Amino acid sequence: MQFHLNGFRAGDPLQHAPATALHEAARDCVDVLIVGCGPAGLTLAAQLSAFPHINTRIVEQKEGPIALGQADGIACRTMEMFEAFGFAERIAKEACWINETTFWKPDEHNPAHITRGGRVQDVEDGLSEFPHVVINQARVHDYYLEKMHRSPRRLAPDYGLRFLDLNIDESRPYPVEVRLAHGDADSRVETINARYVVGCDGARSAVRRSVNLKLEGESANQAWGVMDVLAVTSFPDVRYKVVVRSASEGNALIIPREGGYLFRLYLELDQLAPDERIANKQVEASDLIAAAQRIFSPYTFDVKEVAWWSVYEIGQRLCRKFDDVPEDEVATRAPRVFICGDACHTHSPKAGQGMNVSMGDAFNLGWKLAAVLSGRAEPRLLHTYSAERQAIAADLIEFDRHWAKRFSERPKTDSASDGDAMAAAEFQRYFTQHGRFTAGTAFRYAHSSVVGDDKYQHLATGFEIGTRFHSAPVVRLCDAKPVHLGHKVKADGRWRMFVFADQQDPTDANARVNALCEFLRHEKASPISAHTPPDADIDSVIEVCAVFQQSHQDIALERTHALLKPAKGRYGLHDMEKMFCVDHRGGNDIFLMRGIDKAAGCIVVVRPDQYIAHVLPLDSYGELSAFFQRIFTMAQG
Numbered sequence: 053m054q055f056h057l058n059g060f061r062a063g064d065p066l067q068h069a070p071a072t073a074l075h076e077a078a079r080d081c082v083d084v085l086i087v088g089c090g091p092a093g094l095t096l097a098a099q100l101s102a103f104p105h106i107n108t109r110i111v112e113q114k115e116g117p118i119a120l121g122q123a124d125g126i127a128c129r130t131m132e133m134f135e136a137f138g139f140a141e142r143i144a145k146e147a148c149w150i151n152e153t154t155f156w157k158p159d160e161h162n163p164a165h166i167t168r169g170g171r172v173q174d175v176e177d178g179l180s181e182f183p184h185v186v187i188n189q190a191r192v193h194d195y196y197l198e199k200m201h202r203s204p205r206r207l208a209p210d211y212g213l214r215f216l217d218l219n220i221d222e223s224r225p226y227p228v229e230v231r232l233a234h235g236d237a238d239s240r241v242e243t244i245n246a247r248y249v250v251g252c253d254g255a256r257s258a259v260r261r262s263v264n265l266k267l268e269g270e271s272a273n274q275a276w277g278v279m280d281v282l283a284v285t286s287f288p289d290v291r292y293k294v295v296v297r298s299a300s301e302g303n304a305l306i307i308p309r310e311g312g313y314l315f316r317l318y319l320e321l322d323q324l325a326p327d328e329r330i331a332n333k334q335v336e337a338s339d340l341i342a343a344a345q346r347i348f349s350p351y352t353f354d355v356k357e358v359a360w361w362s363v364y365e366i367g368q369r370l371c372r373k374f375d376d377v378p379e380d381e382v383a384t385r386a387p388r389v390f391i392c393g394d395a396c397h398t399h400s401p402k403a404g405q406g407m408n409v410s411m412g413d414a415f416n417l418g419w420k421l422a423a424v425l426s427g428r429a430e431p432r433l434l435h436t437y438s439a440e441r442q443a444i445a446a447d448l449i450e451f452d453r454h455w456a457k458r459f460s461e462r463p464k465t466d467s468a469s470d471g472d473a474m475a476a477a478e479f480q481r482y483f484t485q486h487g488r489f490t491a492g493t494a495f496r497y498a499h500s501s502v503v504g505d506d507k508y509q510h511l512a513t514g515f516e517i518g519t520r521f522h523s524a525p526v527v528r529l530c531d532a533k534p535v536h537l538g539h540k541v542k543a544d545g546r547w548r549m550f551v552f553a554d555q556q557d558p559t560d561a562n563a564r565v566n567a568l569c570e571f572l573r574h575e576k577a578s579p580i581s582a583h584t585p586p587d588a589d590i591d592s593v594i595e596v597c598a599v600f601q602q603s604h605q606d607i608a609l610e611r612t613h614a615l616l617k618p619a620k621g622r623y624g625l626h627d628m629e630k631m632f633c634v635d636h637r638g639g640n641d642i643f644l645m646r647g648i649d650k651a652a653g654c655i656v657v658v659r660p661d662q663y664i665a666h667v668l669p670l671d672s673y674g675e676l677s678a679f680f681q682r683i684f685t686m687a688q689g
């Protein structure tokens with residue numbers, strides 16, 4: 053963590069100085085209006101609150117933050133994102149870790165009873181430096197709210213404000229006019245003008261309706277009962293994630309929860325008719341407890357306390373577009389209104405994706421909005437949000453549909469044990485095969501203005517272009533600290549250029565890494581010269597970091613290139629945290645781990661949302677400049 057750059061400040065370094073523009077920020081004319089304080093809205097708000105010059109408001113119809121309930125699964129990929137926001141470690145400490153999943157099936161000797169059929173490691177080794185964890189959605193909200201409160205914008209939600217409708221008039225400086233209803237007795241209506249509006253208002257999104265988008269998909273909904281309970285039970289795997297498929301009483305999931313005692317039970321209820329609503333079926337918590345007793349027979353649950361329960365119905369549905377610009381108008385206008393999260397895709401809770409993908413949407417959109425509102429990128433960049441996230445959501449819904457179908461199939465019980473064994477083993481294999489999907493690490497963005505082609509992919513086979521940057525351990529040159537390289541990427545809207553040097557000593561005057569640094573620092577055509585405002589720190593738009601193959605003890609820091617220890621801030625202090633070496637002592641060679649060509653080296657360009665935008669040779673100056681020119685406007689010099 054770096055601080056004190058612009059002068060010593062006592063106290064908590066996570067508490068940023070308030071933005072100077074704060075006191076004059078208008079409440080009724082804003083850059084971004086976010087509707088909804090769920091995981092999507094709060095991710096976006098936390099991201100935008102980091103930019104002192106961006107005026108954001110976030111409104112929520114509820115009277116205050118939620119305290120319990122809703123989703124709880126945090127995929128490895130989401131933990132990586134939390135690291136960028138600075139609270140992954142705290143969540144890892146507080147949450148329950150899902151290390152293994154056990155599978156239960158009908159006992160072949162007595163199908164009315166269940167028996168343990170198998171056990172798999174939940175996340176494959178090396179997939180991420182972070183675990184798969186579970187924690188109450190409300191706590192995730194708390195971490196975001198804290199982040200927003202400590203940000204330069206001191207952003208806090210306006211509760212008790214309900215989005216009504218909007219209209220767009222491009223001739224106005226703040227083109228989107230929004231009407232909001234206060235929850236107070238006289239139901240006052242307030243009007244806000246915004247440059248951009250983002251509907252993070254859940255599955256029944258009013259923002260979605262206001263721009264004529266529809267959730268399309270299966271209407272035959274599956275109902276689920278969900279309960280967070282404290283219970284005395286004879287079931288032995290209550291601290292594992294458990295998948296139970298009983299012979300005739302239905303299916304269930306156990307999700308162990310934070311704190312060591314609480315656990316969640318998901319119980320599959322009846323399939324609903326197309327026009328049927330679970331809310332009308334008058335299901336009670338006691339019905340769910342009784343269903344659990346039947347499914348888990350012969351094990352018993354003596355439920356002492358139900359902390360939260362709900363019945364939950366959801367189909368797999370998706371919008372064709374996640375913004376207000378129809379496909380045939382993409383070439384002629386940029387979006388003004390976006391939808392994120394459950395507002396544009398809904399999933400069954402079985403694969404635990406709803407909250408994770410919703411936050412992923414917002415993380416994708418946040419840096420793009422910030423770049424456009426900072427004047428660094430043209431508004432056409434905003435088209436890439438819908439293009440990228442709609443494709444991801446479509447893949448995920450396809451996966452969810454298969455997974456949900458498999459989950460709901462009754463296991464065979466009438467045949468000899470072979471039949472059962474096959475069904476259970478196949479189910480378990482399917483779970484393992486799709487582990488990367490559920491961990492959130494399998495998503496890949498297609499080639500676009502913000503994702504390069506794969507011409508040089510062979511230079512770093514483990515850094516697949518379009519996928520998230522898969523971190524690996526390195527040693528920092530300036531202080532020999534073992535760190536994770538990926539943790540350089542913070543949610544600050546900056547791009548990173550990781551320069552993986554070839555085998556030559558980087559302090560040789562003619563080393564290729566030095567020639568690249570010379571180009572980046574001094575040539576007019578370099579993306580850093582072209583796109584960094586003249587009065588800003590050299591790394592404020594694109595941060596260059598180098599990784600050397602030598603041990604940190606064998607490199608003379610004083611002879612490394614100045615771009616890698618640049619003078620910054622009001623005192624011109626040197627930022628020493630941009631050079632890294634292979635972790636020889638720990639036996640972790642990032643070059644080997646990520647398939648980097650040691651003889652050639654390469655540049656790995658990483659977007660502000662931690663996705664790999666490009667892999668290029670060390671001397672591909674023209675291609676590097678051309679790539680950034682497609683994204684950024686030229687800085688005024």
Ligand SMILES: Cc1cc2nc3c(=O)[nH]c(=O)nc-3n(C[C@H](O)[C@H](O)[C@H](O)COP(=O)(O)OP(=O)(O)OC[C@H]3O[C@@H](n4cnc5c(N)ncnc54)[C@H](O)[C@@H]3O)c2cc1C
Nearest residue numbers: 088090091092113122123214215253254393394406407410
């Ligand atoms: C009751 C409930 C139970 C759930 N249970 C589970 C579960 O057990 N397991 C699981 O995996 N997932 C569950 N989910 C789904 C999971 O919570 C979502 O996938 C995830 O929260 C999506 O995040 P989001 O930010 O897109 O939307 P949401 O979390 O739905 O947030 C939307 C927010 O917008 C607000 N809002 C809506 N309309 C307006 C308006 N007009 N004006 C202002 N504010 C508005 C809402 O009050 C809400 O706070 C549940 C969702 C709900 C609603």
